[in-house]
Each structure stands twice: as C-alpha cells, then as structure tokens.
Amino acid sequence: MAVIEAKDLTKRFGEFTAVDGISFEVAPGESFGLLGPNGAGKSTTMRMIGGTGLRTSGSLSVLGMDPERQGPEVRASLGVVPQSDNLDTELLVRDNLIVYGRYFGLPMREVKAKTETLLEFAQLVEKANAKVDDLSGGMKRRLTIARALINDPSIILLDEPTTGLDPQARHILWDRLFRLKEQGVTLVVTTHFMDEAEQLCDRLVVMDQGRIVAEGSPAALIRQYSTREVTELRFGASRNEALLAELASLAVRAEALPDRVLLYSDDGEALLEEVNRRGLHPLTSLVRRSSLEDVFLRLTGRSLIE
Amino acid sequence: MRAALSGLSSGRSWAVVERALRAIGRMNWLVILTGFFEPVLYLLAMGLGMGGMIGSIPGPDGRPMSYAAYIAPALMASSAMNGALIDSTFNVFFKIRFSKLYETMLSTSLGPADVAIGEIVMALLRGALYALGFLGVMGTMGLVTSWWALAMIPVALLIAFGFAALGMATTSFMRTFQQLDLVFLVMLPMFLLSSTLFPITVFPPVVQWLIMALPLWHGIELMRQLSVGILTPMTFVHVGYFVVLGVVGAIAVTLRLRKLFLR
The missing domain is CATH 3.30.70 (Alpha-Beta Plaits)
Incomplete structure (x- = not known):
C-alpha cells in the first residue's frame, strides 16, 4: 500500500495555479524525487503533503490520513526539512533537538537519549553547546536533518536538501540520507540538481508549471527521453x-x-x-x-x- | 464545525512554554529588568515625591488613602500590562516575520492552538513576574493594607492573560516594525488616562465612557479595590472583561496563526 497517494492534486493562489492536477503514489521505503525548475510547484506539493498547505481540490492521503484534517497526527510520523534552515537561533545546538522532540510530545528521557544519537549521526557532537549562528552552512543543514529525525519519522520530506552546500558537505549529506533509506525510511526529495536526483531517487517525476511531464526511474527516463x-x-x-x-x-x-x-x-x-x-x-x-x-x-x- | 476545528491542537502547549523557558535562560536579563523598574520608578517619583504635596485622596470606598497607596495598585496593573504586551508584540512579531519559529512549530505535531496558548502563557508569566516583583515593593513601602492584596497576584495573571492575547492577536496583523510603534501610541495614553494617577471623574462623561471601554481601566479599578479589600458588583464586571478579552484573544490568535501558516 502506498504511503502517499495524490490524485488530481491542485493548488491555486488566486488566479495562479501552482499545482495543476497532479497524481502520484509513493511506496513505503521508496526514495521519490520531485524534479523541476524553480516555480514548478515542488515546494507547494511538499507543503500539502505535510498538511501546512491546503489543497484547492483533488485528494491526498498520507499514511492513510488526510493531512489537511489530521495535520498533527500526520506530522507526528513526518520529518520535514524545509528549503531554508529554520533552526531556533535562540537555542543552543543540543537544545534545538531536545525542544523539537518535545513538540512531538516525546518524553524527556527518550528525547535526551535520541538527541545524543542524532548529534553523532549529524557529526555535531563537538558543536552540541554551540550557538546555531556559529555553525557553517553544512552543519546547519545537518542539524536541520537531524532535527527532522527526532520523532523517528516513517517519511522524510526534503526540500532541496543540498542547495548552497559545497561538494564535501553534499556528499556527507547524501551518505546520511542513503543510510536512512537503508533503514527503510521513505524519502521524498525535491531538487533541481540532476546528480542529486540520480544519487538519491529510485523513482522521480519531472514537474513543469504545476504539471507532471514525466515519471520513472532515472535510467528509464534517460532511455525514454534521451x-x-x-x-x-x-x-x-x-x-x-x-x-x-x-x-x-x-x-x-x-x-x-x-x-x-x-x-x-x-x-x-x-x-x-x-x-x-x-x-x-x-x-x-x-x-x-x-x-x-x-x-x-x-x-x-x-x-x-x- | 468539527472539520473547521480539526487539526488545531494536539494538547501540547506545554512544549511551547518549555521552549520559551529555555530561550529565556539565554536572554539578556537587563532587557527584562527595565520593564520591571519602570513602574517602580513611577511609584517612587509620583507616589513619594508628588504624593507628599498632594496628601490624601478618596479611595474606592470613599475613605481617604495616601496618594502612594492610591497609585500603587494602578501601577501594578500597568506592570502586568507592560510585561504581557512587550512579550506578545515585539517578541512575537520577530517570531512570526523573521525567525519563522511558529512556522517551524506548525510543521511538527503541534497545532495552532497549542502555539497560541503556549506563547500567551509565556507572555502572561512575564507580566506576572513584573507584577509579583511590584507587589513586593508595595509591601516593603507599607502600601499593602488588606489580606485581599494576595488576590492581586492571580488578578495580575488575569490582566496579563488578557493583554497577552490581545497583543498577540494584534501583532499577527502587523507587517512592519513601524506598525509596532502603534502599540506604544496606544499604551502611553491608556496608561496616563485610565485612573492611574488621578480619578477619571475629572473628565467629561464622554471621555469617561471611552476610558471605561479600555482594558487598563478595568485592570486598575480591580487592583485598587483588592488593595483595600472592597468588593462590589463592578469587581465581577472587571474580572469578566479580562476573561472575555483573554478567551476571545486566544481564539483570534489561533485562527490567525492558521491563516498565516496553514494555507
């Protein structure tokens, strides 16, 4: 059974149609990519999956629930990595993880233990007591991803995860994401980097002006369109x-x-x-x-x- | 109706308060202290300084009371207002427009009502902290004459609750820092006119009615009654005013947060 199922999903902002009747399914454990130029409707689609964007029409089911009506319940199993880091700059690195875990209602003991594991996963153990503003771009990105894992999500939404990072930071990040995939976590990735899509995605859709213009595995798409x-x-x-x-x-x-x-x-x-x-x-x-x-x-x- | 209300809360406002407490630990305490000293300075300057020239003045029950004792409860109400409003306007504005804190919170399993209540409670605590400190100053100066004065603490919480909810709801409509200055434009006249330093009977009736419609007047009258232990039917009107203000404000904030971040 699909963990995400979208049918004729549409989002309009006034006259402008950001997402124009797209349909797709994501299987559990799959790594699914949304590709497209800027303004293609990728981020809007992501927001609708997380229930923070309301759809104009069509149906959407995430883990069998409607993210619009059961937002908190859906998001309890979701890890969200937004396009721009939105870490809590008023808190230290470690507290960012602890506090975020508490938003999900996790018991303090559990959150504290998980925080130490995630600091290691994100290679930020030495920076645990640093201020967020003192981290490099790559470190902030890793902390944002670590934060998204605090609730052991079964689906992670990554909106342009490596934009703005240097090659070293990108490869470290891809490695971390690959490990998650091996653990059976479903990844939904938006990107406009083709190498990233080839590295990370089992299957992807290409979006343009709110529509899906192609769908398949990277190899199949190359066979079909090139x-x-x-x-x-x-x-x-x-x-x-x-x-x-x-x-x-x-x-x-x-x-x-x-x-x-x-x-x-x-x-x-x-x-x-x-x-x-x-x-x-x-x-x-x-x-x-x-x-x-x-x-x-x-x-x-x-x-x-x- | 159920559909309209679904997804508003997961009952975890406490996590929002917890976050604020952790953040406060790292804040500049000097900023917090200034809000406390303002009414204390007023009390010393006006109460002791000018009070010496004014002498006594009729209290809530008609009996004369010292000028310092007259303005002290009013300053305590203002103190609760200051703390609640500063937190729920400037700090909240920053979190809505710049740090994207609420947007982040809403991408977890928190709902807009959790965020609204959590943040209002935090602003309320700040207001209550100021009021509590002020009550201490009043006690030291011998301006507390009734056991009813202890009821001024929960009342300070109530006043702060009303102003915090009002402040946060108003802030959710603001787009620039300049618009935030409106808060001061409203706060200062309200502070000066709401029977803080002199009774509103000096004004023509129309102005009196206007002042009586504003929240601070109710807070001040309520505090003043409690400071000398006089309860009248009006006491309950004052309490009711703040209960309604707080509840309506909190609902407004919830709906505004949903409109801003879940769209």
Whole structure:
C-alpha cells in the first residue's frame, strides 16, 4: 500500500495555479524525487503533503490520513526539512533537538537519549553547546536533518536538501540520507540538481508549471527521453547553427546551442568518427553518457521561466 | 464545525512554554529588568515625591488613602500590562516575520492552538513576574493594607492573560516594525488616562465612557479595590472583561496563526 497517494492534486493562489492536477503514489521505503525548475510547484506539493498547505481540490492521503484534517497526527510520523534552515537561533545546538522532540510530545528521557544519537549521526557532537549562528552552512543543514529525525519519522520530506552546500558537505549529506533509506525510511526529495536526483531517487517525476511531464526511474527516463550517449561538438559560434542540418541527419536528435552542438545517439564514438570522416572537424569534441540533465532540459526547456 | 476545528491542537502547549523557558535562560536579563523598574520608578517619583504635596485622596470606598497607596495598585496593573504586551508584540512579531519559529512549530505535531496558548502563557508569566516583583515593593513601602492584596497576584495573571492575547492577536496583523510603534501610541495614553494617577471623574462623561471601554481601566479599578479589600458588583464586571478579552484573544490568535501558516 502506498504511503502517499495524490490524485488530481491542485493548488491555486488566486488566479495562479501552482499545482495543476497532479497524481502520484509513493511506496513505503521508496526514495521519490520531485524534479523541476524553480516555480514548478515542488515546494507547494511538499507543503500539502505535510498538511501546512491546503489543497484547492483533488485528494491526498498520507499514511492513510488526510493531512489537511489530521495535520498533527500526520506530522507526528513526518520529518520535514524545509528549503531554508529554520533552526531556533535562540537555542543552543543540543537544545534545538531536545525542544523539537518535545513538540512531538516525546518524553524527556527518550528525547535526551535520541538527541545524543542524532548529534553523532549529524557529526555535531563537538558543536552540541554551540550557538546555531556559529555553525557553517553544512552543519546547519545537518542539524536541520537531524532535527527532522527526532520523532523517528516513517517519511522524510526534503526540500532541496543540498542547495548552497559545497561538494564535501553534499556528499556527507547524501551518505546520511542513503543510510536512512537503508533503514527503510521513505524519502521524498525535491531538487533541481540532476546528480542529486540520480544519487538519491529510485523513482522521480519531472514537474513543469504545476504539471507532471514525466515519471520513472532515472535510467528509464534517460532511455525514454534521451539516447544512451551524447556527442558535444564545438565548431565556433558562427558555424554551430550552419552545420546543424547536416549533423542532424547523423544523429537520433540534434540540438544547436550558442556555444556547441549536441548530438544524441546510441554510439557517440562512432558518430564522432563519421563527423570527422566527412571532414567537418570540430574544434573540440566530447562523448559522454546521457544524464538526467539532458532529460530535464528536454522536458522543461532551456530558457528561464521566471 | 468539527472539520473547521480539526487539526488545531494536539494538547501540547506545554512544549511551547518549555521552549520559551529555555530561550529565556539565554536572554539578556537587563532587557527584562527595565520593564520591571519602570513602574517602580513611577511609584517612587509620583507616589513619594508628588504624593507628599498632594496628601490624601478618596479611595474606592470613599475613605481617604495616601496618594502612594492610591497609585500603587494602578501601577501594578500597568506592570502586568507592560510585561504581557512587550512579550506578545515585539517578541512575537520577530517570531512570526523573521525567525519563522511558529512556522517551524506548525510543521511538527503541534497545532495552532497549542502555539497560541503556549506563547500567551509565556507572555502572561512575564507580566506576572513584573507584577509579583511590584507587589513586593508595595509591601516593603507599607502600601499593602488588606489580606485581599494576595488576590492581586492571580488578578495580575488575569490582566496579563488578557493583554497577552490581545497583543498577540494584534501583532499577527502587523507587517512592519513601524506598525509596532502603534502599540506604544496606544499604551502611553491608556496608561496616563485610565485612573492611574488621578480619578477619571475629572473628565467629561464622554471621555469617561471611552476610558471605561479600555482594558487598563478595568485592570486598575480591580487592583485598587483588592488593595483595600472592597468588593462590589463592578469587581465581577472587571474580572469578566479580562476573561472575555483573554478567551476571545486566544481564539483570534489561533485562527490567525492558521491563516498565516496553514494555507
């Protein structure tokens, strides 16, 4: 049975439709991703799952309950990691965890024991008595995630968990999230980082302008919306566009960007040989595997939407 | 009706109070103390200083009382108001608009009613703390003449409750720090006119009615009656005023928090 079940979920703010009739299910223990550009409706969807955003229409069930009508009950089994850290700056690091646990009505003894475990999990034992304002960005993020675990949630909602972090901090975080997944916790992640989605998500939906435009595992989405490999060629700004027609005939799909031409095919090396055989001689060339980023850009476009 | 009220509370306001107590431990105590000293300074300056020139003045039962004894209960009521309002306006504003504290609380299993009651109780405790300290000063100065004065402590709690709920409900509508200055704009005239330093009988009837509609006048009259142990039917009107103010305010805060953060 699905732990989250959304059907025709819609959210309007006045005239603006933020989420436009989306349907999806999340299975227990699954790591589910919501991908999309800014303004696609990811965070709004997250807020509705947590019951802090009210839906305009459609149905939504989280752990068999309606988050709108049974907010406190639903949130008792939910861990929420919001987009921007909202730690309690009036409290020390350790107290942030203790107090948050008390919000869930957990007994003090239990909360204290859990707090020490979580400080270790978040690698913040040495910072336990520090002020929140003195933590680095990565530490704050880890504390926010640790805080979301205090009530042993069965679902964790992570809204852009690693935005603004350096590569080291991101990898530590991914590692921690992966451990949670191994413990059987269901993860719901929004992100616009494709590598993050590939790292974390078993299955994902791509959202654009409030709608779901694609759904599947990262590998399946690449198979469906892209080719196995991509050949990137640079001929110099003036020639890229001019050569597009000829190059397109060699590939499954071709795309000219201002600085390079992208050729989608199942064998990029063979394609590159053919290009050279025809005497087109690009200035630089690169053959790589197709990534989720190719899928994402194909589905949601390359121009800024804002 | 059930649907409208569902999800408002999980009955854990105490967790909100507990958080505030932990935060207070790390606060600047000087800020807290200034709120206490203000009415004490008034008592010394007005009560002893000016009181010496004024002599005695008719009390709640018509019998004469010293000027210091006349204004002391009024200052105690104001003290409860100060503490409750400072906490429920400036501190609450910061938590709503900047630290996102309530938003965070509401993403746990706390409901808006838990947050509202917890924060009101905290503001109330601050008001009560000021009032209690002030009662101590009054006792030391020999201005407490009836055992009824002990009832001034729960009454200080009640007054603080009413003002805390009112303050927090009002603050939930404010968007900028400038708008918060309105709080002082209301507090100061209310303090000066609500029979604090002189009876309202000096005003024309229309002004008197206006003052009698404001909460502080009820708090002051109530305190003054208790300080000398005189109870009249009006005593219950004063008590009722604050019970209604507090309850209506707390409901308003709950609904406002829901509107602001659960939408």
